[in-house]
Amino acid sequence: MTDERPIGVFDSGVGGLTVLRALRELLPGESTVYLGDTARVPYGTRSAATVEKYALNNARTLLQQADLKALVVACNTATAVALPALRAALRIPVVGVIEPGARAAMAECRGGTIVVLGTAGTVRSEAYPRALHALGHKGDVFARACPLLVPLVEEGWLSGDIPRLVVEEYLRGMPSDTDTVVMGCTHYPLLRPVLRAALPERVALVDGAAATATEVAGLLAERGLARAAPGPLHRLLVTDAPEQLARLSRTFLGVDVPAGDVELVDVLMTA
Amino acid sequence: MTDERPIGVFDSGVGGLTVLRALRELLPGESTVYLGDTARVPYGTRSAATVEKYALNNARTLLQQADLKALVVACNTATAVALPALRAALRIPVVGVIEPGARAAMAECRGGTIVVLGTAGTVRSEAYPRALHALGHKGDVFARACPLLVPLVEEGWLSGDIPRLVVEEYLRGMPSDTDTVVMGCTHYPLLRPVLRAALPERVALVDGAAATATEVAGLLAERGLARAAPGPLHRLLVTDAPEQLARLSRTFLGVDVPAGDVELVDVLMTA
Numbered sequence: 121m122t123d124e125r126p127i128g129v130f131d132s133g134v135g136g137l138t139v140l141r142a143l144r145e146l147l148p149g150e151s152t153v154y155l156g157d158t159a160r161v162p163y164g165t166r167s168a169a170t171v172e173k174y175a176l177n178n179a180r181t182l183l184q185q186a187d188l189k190a191l192v193v194a195c196n197t198a199t200a201v202a203l204p205a206l207r208a209a210l211r212i213p214v215v216g217v218i219e220p221g222a223r224a225a226m227a228e229c230r231g232g233t234i235v236v237l238g239t240a241g242t243v244r245s246e247a248y249p250r251a252l253h254a255l256g257h258k259g260d261v262f263a264r265a266c267p268l269l270v271p272l273v274e275e276g277w278l279s280g281d282i283p284r285l286v287v288e289e290y291l292r293g294m295p296s297d298t299d300t301v302v303m304g305c306t307h308y309p310l311l312r313p314v315l316r317a318a319l320p321e322r323v324a325l326v327d328g329a330a331a332t333a334t335e336v337a338g339l340l341a342e343r344g345l346a347r348a349a350p351g352p353l354h355r356l357l358v359t360d361a362p363e364q365l366a367r368l369s370r371t372f373l374g375v376d377v378p379a380g381d382v383e384l385v386d387v388l389m390t391a
Numbered sequence: 392m393t394d395e396r397p398i399g400v401f402d403s404g405v406g407g408l409t410v411l412r413a414l415r416e417l418l419p420g421e422s423t424v425y426l427g428d429t430a431r432v433p434y435g436t437r438s439a440a441t442v443e444k445y446a447l448n449n450a451r452t453l454l455q456q457a458d459l460k461a462l463v464v465a466c467n468t469a470t471a472v473a474l475p476a477l478r479a480a481l482r483i484p485v486v487g488v489i490e491p492g493a494r495a496a497m498a499e500c501r502g503g504t505i506v507v508l509g510t511a512g513t514v515r516s517e518a519y520p521r522a523l524h525a526l527g528h529k530g531d532v533f534a535r536a537c538p539l540l541v542p543l544v545e546e547g548w549l550s551g552d553i554p555r556l557v558v559e560e561y562l563r564g565m566p567s568d569t570d571t572v573v574m575g576c577t578h579y580p581l582l583r584p585v586l587r588a589a590l591p592e593r594v595a596l597v598d599g600a601a602a603t604a605t606e607v608a609g610l611l612a613e614r615g616l617a618r619a620a621p622g623p624l625h626r627l628l629v630t631d632a633p634e635q636l637a638r639l640s641r642t643f644l645g646v647d648v649p650a651g652d653v654e655l656v657d658v659l660m661t662a
Contacts, residue, residue, distance in 0.1 A: 159431075166430065167632045267545065268539065271539050282560065
């Protein structure tokens with residue numbers, strides 16, 4: 121038995137392509153539809169009420185475009201703020217990036233402090249501390265908003281003095297017993313070498329993209345929703361500037377996507 | 392004769408408060424209503440069609456809130472892209488920031504290259520080169536998109552190595568005959584000391600805020616719309632996160648605004 125329906129994935133913009141990439145790599149038989157809400161990016165600086173509204177708009181838009189079997193919220197801010205509302209509103213399974221990220225951190229942590237780097241919205245939501253403590257973390261959690269990192273990545277400044285100094289500034293004041301740092305934003309894995317170099321060797325550096333893909337795979341298998349047939353279909357949708365996603369596709373998705381293959385859609389404004 | 396109606400001012404977010412500040416200083420008798428579209432900021436990375444739609448939304452929202460005598464578009468990107476549409480749609484005078492900024496640059500320029508620093512949207516629109524050449528500039532215009540500068544300012548990193556290196560990076564490759572640099576984004580005047588230090592002494596550094604206020608003053612006088620009476624009223628509206636504008640009001644507007652004094656409004660989605 122096989123379920124041909126695609127997996128929906130949405131993000132505030134292009135960052136979620138790192139999660140899409142992990143999904144495609146782990147589940148090469150599955151079709152996907154990705155929506156980047158590039159007309160309203162970024163979510164990280166916005167209020168919870170606004171992010172929740174946007175997340176529901178995005179889910180409705182994806183469901184209007186395709187009959188989905190599951191929805192992945194590939195945006196830390198939207199996951200932090202809107203996951204309960206999405207689960208209440210939709211009849212398909214909804215997977216966020218924070219619980220998998222927290223589980224990946226727990227697998228590395230040896231009882232010290234876990235540092236979470238994220239957007240202002242993700243930090244303000246306290247979703248990571250909540251998830252980590254629910255998973256049994258006994259140490260401290262230290263969350264730091266890093267608003268410069270997303271524009272740094274989108275500018276392509278991934279090495280040299282500027283990203284090094286910015287990362288050092290954001291890691292300043294990190295507790296001395298820190299043993300795990302979570303990249304709590306889908307853009308940050310592109311800065312992995314810079315973060316790695318700025319951290320002591322004993323500190324583990326984790327991101328939730330691979331862990332999220334694993335969680336989706338388990339969920340599909342468990343519910344008999346997996347697809348085994350060849351020839352999966354992939355669609356990329358944005359609410360603004362398709363050429364921008366195309367330009368960044370090599371960096372974020374690992375493949376070159378022609379601008380003509382990115383579809384421009386209007387977001388549904390009804391939540 | 393005096394016209395008690397307020398002047399409307401809109402921006403994509405908080406940056407336009409630097410223009411509002413210049414307006415209030417030059418025209419202390421005038422009432423103002425400011426709208427920061429913080430639910431959809433930033434505009435600088437978006438397509439022209441989206442920015443035009445948002446600009447019309449904002450103008451309608453302001454006109455619903457108050458009977459305006461004039462509208463100031465305190466956002467370079469919105470001015471660059473949407474000024475003709477706004478002028479066609481509205482029956483009140485509309486003033487943007489680019490023509491005044493270009494005039495201020497022309498007053499400083501001694502025939503060399505004029506460098507314009509701005510958002511991706513402003514640069515892509517080519518509005519500054521167009522305005523400068525229309526005003527008779529014979530030299531070159533070199534426009535550079537600087538996406539890191541807005542988050543740097545909002546993070547409050549206005550001095551030290553990081554802003555210095557970022558600014559130097561953006562000024563790299565500036566033509567040797569440059570004699571004038573235009574701060575073509577309302578956030579950039581907060582980085583004036585860093586920009587000043589990175590530029591040779593012979594290069595003039597101009598911003599359009601003061602020039603825009605002067606243009607508004609002239610227009611009101613000319614059409615008999617000025618207000619002389621004491622007790623002007625000032626309102627600040629945002630489409631998201633009033634506390635954020637309040638927090639940044641000291642930096643951008645020069646006065647401390649309590650969060651309770653910032654009104655949250657829904658933007659009108661009909662253009």
